[in-house]
Amino acid sequence: xxxxxxxxxxxxxxxxxxxxxxxxxxxxxxxxxxxxxxxxxxxxxxxxxxxxxxxxxxxxxxxxxxxxxxxxxxxxxxxxxxxxxxxxxxxxxxxxxxxxxxxxxxxxxxxxxxxxxxxxxxxxxxxxxxxxxxxxxxxxxxxxxxxxxxxxxxxxxxxxxxxxxxxxxxxxxxxxxxxxxxxxxxxxxxxxxxxxxxxxxxxxxxxxxxxxxxxxxxxxxxxxxxxxxxxxxxxxxxxxxxxxxxxxxxxxxxxxxxxxxxxxxxxxxxxxxxxxxxxxxxxxxxxxxxxxxxxxxxxxxxxxxx
Amino acid sequence: xxxxxxxxxxxxxxxxxxxxxxxxxxxxxxxxxxxxxxxxxxxxxxxxxxxxxxxxxxxxxxxxxxxxxxxxxxxxxxxxxxxxxxxxxxxxxxxxxxxxxxxxxxxxxxxxxxxxxxxxxxxxxxxxxxxxxxxxxxxxxxxxxxxxxxxxxxxxxxxxxxxxxxxxxxxxxxxxxxxxxxxxxxxxxxxxxxxxxxxxxxxxxxxxxxxxxxxxxxxxxxxxxxxxxxxxxxxxxxxxxxxxxxxxxxxxxxxxxxxxxxxxxxxxxxxxxx
Numbered sequence: 001x002x003x004x005x006x007x008x009x010x011x012x013x014x015x016x017x018x019x020x021x022x023x024x025x026x027x028x029x030x031x032x033x034x035x036x037x038x039x040x041x042x043x044x045x046x047x048x049x050x051x052x053x054x055x056x057x058x059x060x061x062x063x064x065x066x067x068x069x070x071x072x073x074x075x076x077x078x079x080x081x082x083x084x085x086x087x088x089x090x091x092x093x094x095x096x097x098x099x100x101x102x103x104x105x106x107x108x109x110x111x112x113x114x115x116x117x118x119x120x121x122x123x124x125x126x127x128x129x130x131x132x133x134x135x136x137x138x139x140x141x142x143x144x145x146x147x148x149x150x151x152x153x154x155x156x157x158x159x160x161x162x163x164x165x166x167x168x169x170x171x172x173x174x175x176x177x178x179x180x181x182x183x184x185x186x187x188x189x190x191x192x193x194x195x196x197x198x199x200x201x202x203x204x205x206x207x208x209x210x211x212x213x214x215x216x217x218x219x220x221x222x223x224x225x226x227x228x229x230x231x232x233x234x235x236x237x238x239x240x241x242x243x244x245x246x247x248x249x250x251x252x253x254x255x256x257x258x259x260x261x262x263x264x265x266x267x268x269x270x271x272x273x274x275x276x277x278x279x280x281x282x283x284x285x286x287x288x289x290x291x292x293x294x295x296x297x298x299x300x301x302x303x304x305x306x
Numbered sequence: 307x308x309x310x311x312x313x314x315x316x317x318x319x320x321x322x323x324x325x326x327x328x329x330x331x332x333x334x335x336x337x338x339x340x341x342x343x344x345x346x347x348x349x350x351x352x353x354x355x356x357x358x359x360x361x362x363x364x365x366x367x368x369x370x371x372x373x374x375x376x377x378x379x380x381x382x383x384x385x386x387x388x389x390x391x392x393x394x395x396x397x398x399x400x401x402x403x404x405x406x407x408x409x410x411x412x413x414x415x416x417x418x419x420x421x422x423x424x425x426x427x428x429x430x431x432x433x434x435x436x437x438x439x440x441x442x443x444x445x446x447x448x449x450x451x452x453x454x455x456x457x458x459x460x461x462x463x464x465x466x467x468x469x470x471x472x473x474x475x476x477x478x479x480x481x482x483x484x485x486x487x488x489x490x491x492x493x494x495x496x497x498x499x500x501x502x503x504x505x506x507x508x509x510x511x512x513x514x515x516x517x518x519x520x521x522x523x524x525x526x527x528x529x530x531x532x533x534x535x536x537x538x539x540x541x542x543x544x545x546x547x548x549x550x551x552x553x554x555x556x557x558x559x560x561x562x563x564x565x566x567x568x569x570x571x572x573x574x575x576x577x578x579x580x
Contacts, residue, residue, distance in 0.1 A: 024482075024483040024484075025398040025402040025403075025404030025405075025483070026398070026404055028394040028395060028397060028398035028402070028404075028487070029394070029398045029399065029404065029407075029410060031391045031394065031395075032391040032392060032394065032395035032454050032457075032458060033395070035391065035447075035451040035454055036413075036414065036417065036451050036454040036455070037451075038432075038451060039429065039447060039448045039451025039452060040417050040420065040425065040451050040452060040454070040455070041413075041417075042428070042432070043425035043428040043429050043432065044420075044424070044425055046428035046431075046432075047424060047425060047427065047428055050427065050428065057431075103320055103321075103324060106313065106316055106317045106320050107317040107320060107321050108317075109313060109314055109317060110317045110318060110321075113318075115321055115322075116321060118325075119321045119324065119325055120570060121563075121566055121570075122325045122328055122329060123324060124562075124566075124569070124570055124573070125328060125329075125332070125559070125562075126328060127573055128508065128559065128562040128569070129512075129555040129558060129559065130511070130512040130514065130529065130533060130554070130558070131512065131514065131530075132512075132514055132530050132534055132537075133530075133533060133551050133554060133555040134331065136335075136533070136537060136547065136548075136551045137331035137332065137335050137548075137551065138331055140334060140335070140338060140544065140548065141330070141331055141334050145346055145347075145348050145349060146334070146349060147330065147334050147349045147350050149349070150348065150349030150350060151349075181327070181328070181331075184324075185324075185328060186573070186574075186577065188324075189570065189574060190574055190577060193574055213313070231577055232577075234419075235577050238419055238421070241421065242421030242422070242423060244422075244423060244514070244515055245514045245515070245530075248514075248534070249534065249537060262423065263421065263423035263515075266423045266424075266426065266427070267423065267426070267515075267519070270426070270427040270430070271430070271519065276427060279427050280428075283423060283424045283425070283426075283427065284424070286421055286423060286424055287420065287421065287424040290419050290421055291419060294419045
């Protein structure tokens, strides 16, 4: 019936419906956009603006151009925080992803057992609790009288015991291990979920061809998990670069600047040392660094998958 | 057939080892919390005379009743509004396909990986100028904005898979856009919405940076922020600190254990999409 209607009228009506829908559609987005603009976009623009001035947060500010950025890359206290963040990637990212892959591959076969179901719950706990609580718990574990040293003495390694978070040589790896503890469960479960989607026929074919467990892992498991691995890497790399809570609680950036990271340095610069311009320059560098790390990983997985 | 069985056993052993390492910090907190306050208990050792009263003392010292109330108020301020606004925007971008929606979506996606430290400084001055420092609004309002990229991203991913025919038939029945949204699409989106709710609850409850920068009064912070203050105050009394930490992480743990299936599913999907 509708088709027999004169075409021009129908098209006009449809056109009108589309414009009202377009307008109404924008009304649907507007409130979200307002919150986003006021509390995210505007602050980003302001950070960029502050970064070009020297300002103590109270008095008048003076234009310094790109000098703050120069300081970020030449002042060891600032630049080292960036270096530390990159080093933390090894612990926050490499350990959980590689170990997660290994563990997931080994427990794939028993993924439906009762033990594995219980493990799903337990392994997830670190994701649920506040990072602050993880920081406090691990500070105590890693202290000179903590469980870690107790365990080492039990193994007859009493000579290496120390206050792990207070030692210049071990503070950064120790903080990194806390991050690895938090992220390992998430990575393992993500990878395990990905493995359950792999066609078992692939493995059977490989077995028939005489492939061993290692060969299977390298030529079937890892390539099939490309997307899940990319997700794990993205999430954990961002967690490393933007780390704050764990370090604020466990070491406050010390000893010296051994565990100083950009997030914490920004906090100190802006709110203790009142160097707002410098804090903002470091913040800009951090934001760019995060995007520079996240985008390529996303691109890498997008092709062929969507 | 021997190889698979041996593999299964190594798998089991590995799982148990992993669970042990995961649980160890909680165990250590718990055992330490039972030692007499003010002592430095050596490693994992069951105390001769367990001080269960430490939990009560920590409850009072941390002002837990106030903290719980404060965190609940903040969650109630952030989560429902974020869900409503995120769902509406996701619907418009994903299903209505509004003009300029693609660009808009890209703008939101830009904020997806934003480290909060990047904007905390201007946020402080902005909140101060709004006269909201030291109020719960100082945490609530920015968090709604900061979670918006993810909320929109998440809901768009749901709506983009909804068939157009669904809306066509409703339009023929004379439904306007709002009715279409409210009566048809929101009920269908409930699984996505509840997962989003779980994630937002968790991220709000555990938010630390905004709490310590924007709110001085620990009783107006999130649980997580309050724990930071608690550490500052009682950091030298290890057993009390451990008892307080356990109390403060208990609520999310309890909620998690009740809703664990949804939680695990939401978190896994959440990171897959994000």
